[in-house]
Amino acid sequence: MFDLLIQDVLWQGQRVDVAITGDIFAAIEPAGTLAHCSAKRRIEGRHFLLRPPFYNTHTHHAMTLLRGAGEDLPLMAWLNERIWPREARLTADAVAAGTRLAIVESLHTGCVAFNDMYFHQPAILAAAQEMGVRACVGLMFMDQVSDHIENEATLALREGLPKTLALSLAPHALYTTTPEQLQEIAHLSDTLGLPIHVHAAETQTECHIAQTRFNAPSPIAYLDRCGVLKPGTILAHCCHLSEEDLATMAARGVVVAHCPQSNQKLGSGVFPWVKAREAGIPVTIGTDGAASNNSLSMIAEVKAAALSAKLGAPSPESVTLSEVDAAATRLAAQALGFTNAGEIAPGRDADCLLVDLRLPAFAAGNNPDADFIYAADSACVDTVICAGRIVMEGKVVPGEAEILAKARAAATILREE
Template sequence: MESVDIILRGEFLISTPSAHDNSGWCRDGAVAVRGGEIVASGTWEEISSRYVSGNIHYRQSGIIMPGLVNAHTHAPMVLFRGIADDLPLKAWLEEHIFPAEANLTPELVSLGAELACAEMIRCGTTAFADMYLFETGIVDVAARAGLRIWAGEGIFDFPSPAFKNGYQALEETERLFSKWKDHELVTITIDPHTPYTCSPELLKACAELSLRTGMGVVTHVAETVWEDREIRKKHGGMSPVAYLDSLGLLNERLVAVHCVVPDAKDIRLLADRRVSVVHCPESNLKLASGVAPVPALLEAGVATALGTDGAASNNDLNMLGEMDTVAKIHKGITGNPECVSAGEALSMCTSMAADALGRTDIGRIEPGCRADIVIVDLDAVHMRPCFNPVSQIVYAAGPGDVQDVMVNGRFLMIDRKLLTIDERAILEKAASLARSS
């Protein structure tokens, strides 16, 4: 018998959600974890016949599953939750969000990041990709909370509250890269905001830094019809995707967020260049930007992840809700109930999301993977009976059902109690912010 740090045991285990059928799970499942790594997973019978531990974490009504990956957000925007609803993207951004962001300070950003981390842990998210201002403070908060983070300082042509211009933000990106390059939980990315808020020269500088360092690039692209029209007008008829290609940005290091309005040629180009896409269905719906052609992207072989986007256009950071939405919206659009299955939706925020962000050792419960694991409680009236745990997670579960959260072998929440964040203090600060505005 081999000794491990902890064995998790639950009524069900979802190891790697299958995109094509509702398999990839078993009853009475268990996971053996040692040194933050998954040593083995399978039925309790299999695991208990090979491994021993003084720490058996048993949830009789629990679904053990990979932690969820929120592949695109702006975490501190939880501070703007509900300040400007029901507006088109351009008016929302230019008349409400940019003016509100002009008053941001590093302290406010850190407060927002902590509130966001608490919300994400409660929703079963173990990793997130963040683009914002004063990103250094967000990385500190996430690392302290024990979450896995991809982080990039937002890069624009115009001055941001954090930096005078995009080149200073690029320097900050390099500084963060050197500071965090050996950290287990942190990956720094280069985050030009959009093709229309960055000049071609600045975008080229981003591409060059990526080529030189191997860093990933994250950018919003092809989010609206307006953007598509503007870019085509300014750049000789090129679509936003083709325009980024002309600047050397389209490659396997690029994460293209939104892609609501790519044409068939763009989809081919994204697939050929092995670009990953992040689909943010609720944010795109709320801003009436449209719906990304996810079935066509998946069909073309584009790794497509899910993200909430910022809470100001969502208005929460709940990946369980995002999965439910993505599985339904494409059925409605295509008239095909088989389109985006529950397994496909779940893989878009676990294994496929990890692949999209360039990590094959998270997003699944398999030997050799990092132990980023959540346990969802079935002991609730909306969760019984349970015939298929994948269906239950995608179509029935809510944030309140997430019971335990582990990242890299460390518990961040046990029995719905956050262990790395002082939730009460954060709630009080966030509540008083709204009262004083």
């Protein structure tokens, strides 16, 4: 008996039946083929498009509580004047409330995983586990900040984590860490077997700091000198890359978390998508935190990634929709260590979305996958399944009203002077 049977759903231009057993896709067959099979739960898929969900590779999820707190400021002023003073008042309960809010928003946009760099990490892991989504949560390293960082407690949880949760080592950035710290993190990555997640080459200011404080030609060259560019290291932003940087990144096997909307909104710079692909560097997509984006919509982020890549490319054929879509699905799942997720096929992890085709954006029906990215918005995501569990259904996340109420209360406390 199957645990879940989705009947007569549109997938890659065909109508199919999809069976899930436990956390795995058990079968995908032409529509009607599995109708006679017994299943604990059936979903009528006639009005839905089936597709892989998104995996967000750069987040600070609890910053949903700081959304709108500092508009139209450059990165350093934004951090120093608006964000860090509020973060000084953070508690584990606030992080839990903000993370749950971000997970609600992520599910509505069809995203089942996040790669987080934030404080009070056990609260982040607990929120993700409770709501049934995947997360990679970083042990944080920031020079002169120790409050709110719970690395030892987080590491102690490692053995008991379900396979939907993972840990990383997350030095914040080169301007908030010392060379000694970065070298120690590179060493820890080897001894603990944990990947690294770091902001890199985000702004011109960061490039200037690499040159003046560390006597390095670029942020990438400096991070490489410290040993943190390893196979699988996730570099967030990467707006300022030389030809040498691209060659170094390809040689080390790092992955980019491209954050197009944050980069545009903060005026940080432009990630060179086509050059990175030509260098052989895997590219994934992240929203960044809600205080700098300010949306967590992965649909909007993927569209922004496609548009900004096409804008700088020689022709619209240089960057295809399927390439950009893969960056937010299959490649992103792999980058976060969920190597059996990100694709819909028998034997793969049962992560998927049911998209509501009754909405205006899908009426013509010429290319539903393109309609999803280019024409629709998060309102089209009806049902989200993560590791075989239905985590949103009928556009409702369980406990949503209470999650929003707690987030409002937590944001009010952080706002008080």
